Amino acid sequence: MQTAWLQAQQAQIRYSAATFRQLLDSLARPGKINQLEYPDFLGEPPLYYSGTAGQEITVNRYALSALLTLLDREVSVGVAANGQWLMQGDPVVRWLALRSGVPLAGPNEAAFAFFCDGTSGGLLAQLSLGTLLEPEASATAIYCVERLASETAHPEGLVLKLSGPGILGVKTIEVLGLGSLELELIQASRKGYPLGVDIYLVDAAGQCIGLPRTTRISN
Amino acid sequence: MGYVATKGGTQAILNAELLLEYFRLKGGSSPIQTVQIQDQMRLAVDRAMSEGSLYAPELAALALKQSEGDALEASFLLRAYRSTLPRLAYSLPSAGADMRVLRRISATFKDIPGGQLLGPTRDYQLKLLNKLLVDESDQTVREYLAQFEAQALKQISVTDTKRPTGYYPKVADSMREQGILAPLQAEKEAEPYDITRKAISFPAPRSARLQTMARGDVGSLLALAYSSVRGYGDAHPTLGELRVGYLPVQVAHPLTGELVEIGEIMATESEMVSRVTVFSEEAEGKGDEVPKFGLGYGFSFGHSEVKAISMSILDRVISAAKENGVHGQSGPAANEEFVLQHIDGIEASGFTAHFKLPHYVTFQADIKVLERSQAHEALRQSQAADRRDALTTSHKLGPLPIAPGQLDDDEEE
Numbered sequence: 001m002q003t004a005w006l007q008a009q010q011a012q013i014r015y016s017a018a019t020f021r022q023l024l025d026s027l028a029r030p031g032k033i034n035q036l037e038y039p040d041f042l043g044e045p046p047l048y049y050s051g052t053a054g055q056e057i058t059v060n061r062y063a064l065s066a067l068l069t070l071l072d073r074e075v076s077v078g079v080a081a082n083g084q085w086l087m088q089g090d091p092v093v094r095w096l097a098l099r100s101g102v103p104l105a106g107p108n109e110a111a112f113a114f115f116c117d118g119t120s121g122g123l124l125a126q127l128s129l130g131t132l133l134e135p136e137a138s139a140t141a142i143y144c145v146e147r148l149a150s151e152t153a154h155p156e157g158l159v160l161k162l163s164g165p166g167i168l169g170v171k172t173i174e175v176l177g178l179g180s181l182e183l184e185l186i187q188a189s190r191k192g193y194p195l196g197v198d199i200y201l202v203d204a205a206g207q208c209i210g211l212p213r214t215t216r217i218s219n
Numbered sequence: 220m221g222y223v224a225t226k227g228g229t230q231a232i233l234n235a236e237l238l239l240e241y242f243r244l245k246g247g248s249s250p251i252q253t254v255q256i257q258d259q260m261r262l263a264v265d266r267a268m269s270e271g272s273l274y275a276p277e278l279a280a281l282a283l284k285q286s287e288g289d290a291l292e293a294s295f296l297l298r299a300y301r302s303t304l305p306r307l308a309y310s311l312p313s314a315g316a317d318m319r320v321l322r323r324i325s326a327t328f329k330d331i332p333g334g335q336l337l338g339p340t341r342d343y344q345l346k347l348l349n350k351l352l353v354d355e356s357d358q359t360v361r362e363y364l365a366q367f368e369a370q371a372l373k374q375i376s377v378t379d380t381k382r383p384t385g386y387y388p389k390v391a392d393s394m395r396e397q398g399i400l401a402p403l404q405a406e407k408e409a410e411p412y413d414i415t416r417k418a419i420s421f422p423a424p425r426s427a428r429l430q431t432m433a434r435g436d437v438g439s440l441l442a443l444a445y446s447s448v449r450g451y452g453d454a455h456p457t458l459g460e461l462r463v464g465y466l467p468v469q470v471a472h473p474l475t476g477e478l479v480e481i482g483e484i485m486a487t488e489s490e491m492v493s494r495v496t497v498f499s500e501e502a503e504g505k506g507d508e509v510p511k512f513g514l515g516y517g518f519s520f521g522h523s524e525v526k527a528i529s530m531s532i533l534d535r536v537i538s539a540a541k542e543n544g545v546h547g548q549s550g551p552a553a554n555e556e557f558v559l560q561h562i563d564g565i566e567a568s569g570f571t572a573h574f575k576l577p578h579y580v581t582f583q584a585d586i587k588v589l590e591r592s593q594a595h596e597a598l599r600q601s602q603a604a605d606r607r608d609a610l611t612t613s614h615k616l617g618p619l620p621i622a623p624g625q626l627d628d629d630e631e632e
Contacts, residue, residue: 017303071305072305072306072307073307073308074416100305
């Protein structure tokens with residue numbers, strides 16, 4: 001019993017360190033697809049009600065575990081699904097709080113925002129952009145999308161053309177499952193650079209890209 | 220020479236690291252065990268924990284081994300490791316009175332409530348090298364321990380056992396009762412400032428000042444505190460109380476909210492008492508308060524008396540300067556910003572060490588500026604010389620008869 005607990009602890013420490021490096025790399029090289037590790041020590045992820053599926057489904061475990069590596073009592077988080085912020089006591093919020101001690105915060109105060117699906121429903125605009133004196137006080141948002149690919153194959157996919165620091169020329173990414181309005185919201189959030197929200201997209205297979213506020217996105 | 224790239228040298232760096240390891244080991248003596256450092260280099264471990272601001276004796280011992288005893292490097296390693304740790308909980312405030320005391324002394328009164336307790340100290344030893352330590356063996360250590368334990372047992376049996384051992388009232392409390400020490404002031408901020416989360420800005424709250432000093436470099440704290448008491452300042456403090464012992468650490472249980480003691484840390488606490496001197500005329504006439512002594516507070520992880528005392532002197536000096544609205548007029552140690560920005564050993568040594576990094580481009584720019592000013596100076600000197608020459612020539616020519624036609628030209632010059 002004791003050793004199993006200890007092994008899970010060890011696995012989580014190693015996972016956290018490796019995942020943190022990947023998250024850093026994703027922001028340093030926007031649009032580079034990183035494969036996140038499978039967090040097998042975490043057990044079953046919590047359920048949330050998905051409007052599109054019409055039933056309760058499990059949260060993207062890769063994205064949720066990646067978020068967990070960034071949380072402790074010092075930061076705060078907001079979690080949303082179907083375009084609504086989840087309340088204290090919601091299974092997803094409780095799951096995160098139990099494992100990291102992270103407090104739930106209002107949208108303009110949260111250091112991290114987690115969108116269980118690929119649409120924030122406008123909630124992205126409520127997040128903190130930082131201040132000119134402290135641009136680092138801005139929020140970081142994670143979207144759970146369906147699929148990320150570096151080649152454009154699906155007619156229904158959203159094509160993102162990325163340029164800016166960390167990208168040689170232009171990088172093209174195809175995203176399935178990101179709400180059509182989100183691109184405009186993301187673009188609007190970084191109009192006042194250096195203010196802005198840094199974004200991660202994580203797909204169902206654990207592929208991850210970073211879209212820091214320095215990245216220009218067009219389609 | 221134009222642009223010089225700072226790339227390359229990877230192999231040289233790798234070799235330098237191999238060589239460093241070789242120099243650590245080349246003596247061929249048996250490898251030092253970290254537990255030996257933890258036990259027998261107790262004060263070095265305490266210093267690394269204090270300045271690295273991480274209470275972890277095993278890791279501090281490892282850091283000292285890795286850094287070959289370099290105190291700054293060891294504390295740097297610890298603080299770097301600290302930055303990777305998640306914050307699981309906040310400890311609750313604990314008072315010095317809760318300390319299980321090993322040592323507590325006061326220089327203000329001989330008879331303090333509870334009495335003076337010397338504890339483990341070198342204060343009364345002659346500074347003579349003890350050659351016996353060269354030949355210390357397992358056997359001599361065992362013999363000493365057996366002898367000490369026998370003697371200690373005998374002494375404990377005759378001492379008063381009614382009082383719980385190790386707990387003593389605070390000297391500062393009895394001074395407050397006597398009305399000679401200013402009462403405790405309620406903190407203005409609900410939560411203490413957290414210098415690890417937010418860069419310090421000035422004027423800083425006292426909590427930020429105390430945190431910065433508590434992880435400051437002992438040498439830097441000492442130098443500034445010494446400057447203030449030796450003459451570049453007006454501090455005349457007396458040691459109210461110095462205590463060394465074990466302080467309980469409590470947290471609120473994350474689910475039930477109940478207090479849970481999760482362990483204890485060894486710590487040193489110093490309280491320095493001094494008269495608050497009023498410098499400014501403005502402050503002189505204000506209020507009809509009864510004059511009282513003020514208190515300076517010092518704290519350090521582990522057993523570190525010089526650090527705690529230096530910190531408490533600086534706290535007192537800075538508090539006095541702020542209370543009276545004079546910053547740095549009574550010496551550099553009274554300038555809060557000057558003190559707090561320069562006492563962090565890791566920041567200071569890091570900045571100093573960065574001068575070893577390539578500054579080729581910076582220096583090229585410096586050379587360009589230097590060359591321009593040299594050229595400018597050369598031009599200025601040659602012009603001055605020309606003028607001098609012209610003057611001497613005209614002076615020499617002066618007595619000579621001048622042809623009428625030349626006069627206009629000379630004047631123009």
